[in-house]
Amino acid sequence: MKTLLIELRRAATATLILSLVCCGLYPLLVWGVAQAAFPAAANGSLIRDPDGAVRGSTLLAQGFSAPGYFHPRPSAAGASGYDATSSGGSNLGPTSQKLADAIRDRVAAYRAENGLKPSDPVPADAVTASGSGLDPHISPRNAALQAPRVAAARRLPLKELERLIQRHTHAPDLGLLGDPSVNLMTLNRALDSAPAR
Numbered sequence: 733m734k735t736l737l738i739e740l741r742r743a744a745t746a747t748l749i750l751s752l753v754c755c756g757l758y759p760l761l762v763w764g765v766a767q768a769a770f771p772a773a774a775n776g777s778l779i780r781d782p783d784g785a786v787r788g789s790t791l792l793a794q795g796f797s798a799p800g801y802f803h804p805r806p807s808a809a810g811a812s813g814y815d816a817t818s819s820g821g822s823n824l825g826p827t828s829q830k831l832a833d834a835i836r837d838r839v840a841a842y843r844a845e846n847g848l849k850p851s852d853p854v855p856a857d858a859v860t861a862s863g864s865g866l867d868p869h870i871s872p873r874n875a876a877l878q879a880p881r882v883a884a885a886r887r888l889p890l891k892e893l894e895r896l897i898q899r900h901t902h903a904p905d906l907g908l909l910g911d912p913s914v915n916l917m918t919l920n921r922a923l924d925s926a927p928a929r
Contacts, residue, residue, distance in 0.1 A: 779917060790917050792816055793868045799845075800885035801920050802870070802878050805857050806838060809865030819864045835859050846881050869913035872901050886923065896922055 766774035777790040788794055793804040795814040807813030808822035824831035838859035843852060855874040875897045883890045900919040904910045 779921060787921075788917050789868075790915055791868060792866045793916060796916070796920055798885075799881055801923065802875055802882060802914075802916055803845075804916050805867055805870060806859065806861045807865040808861045813865065816866060819866050821861060821863045821865060846877050848877065868915055868917050869902075870916055872897065872912050872914055875901075875914045875919070882923070 763774075772778075778786050779788045779790060780786055793807065793814055795807065795812075796803055804814070807815075809815045809820055810818035822831065822834075824834075839854050842848070842854050842858050843850060848854070855871050855877070857871050858874045858877070876894070879893045879897060880890060882888075883893045897914060897919065900922065901912055901914050903912055
């Protein structure tokens with residue numbers, strides 16, 4: 733009985749020490765390093781107005797639909813899309829007729845919205861949702877095809893908009909991982925600060 737009590741005391745002591753280290757000290761250390769080294773990223777990469785109001789995050793897409801904004805990828809997150817509390821894909825496979833029909837409809841809508849010919853190719857990211865449904869990036873080609881519509885709606889010269897897209901285009905990570913991408917949140921935010929003509 734005495735041995736059992738000694739073992740129970742050792743187990744309880746080890747549990748308390750590990751709980752303190754793993755559930756207290758280690759998370760506090762990681763939080764402190766992140767706050768010191770990467771404060772914006774550690775706090776959600778939030779986009780704020782000059783008055784401090786949060787308008788979004790560079791990590792999450794929003795459902796821009798007005799003609800004067802660049803539009804994000806389609807989203808299957810939540811009932812109407814872009815719901816950060818319901819992140820996820822449609823779970824439709826490549827042989828799904830429902831997915832094929834949705835993509836066909838999205839291609840037609842994209843071409844009509846952006847003044848493209850019926851034979852013009854449409855970037856895949858313009859008509860397919862990401863795995864999370866919240867990807868804030870689009871391809872530079874997608875942004876370029878939307879630029880004339882946005883320029884007309886905002887009465888901005890197309891060349892100025894093309895330069896804006898270039899400024900918000902990110903190279904692949906380490907120069908070779910992934911593809912170039914345009915962060916839609918920062919691009920649309922920059923649009924709002926550009927004066928209309």
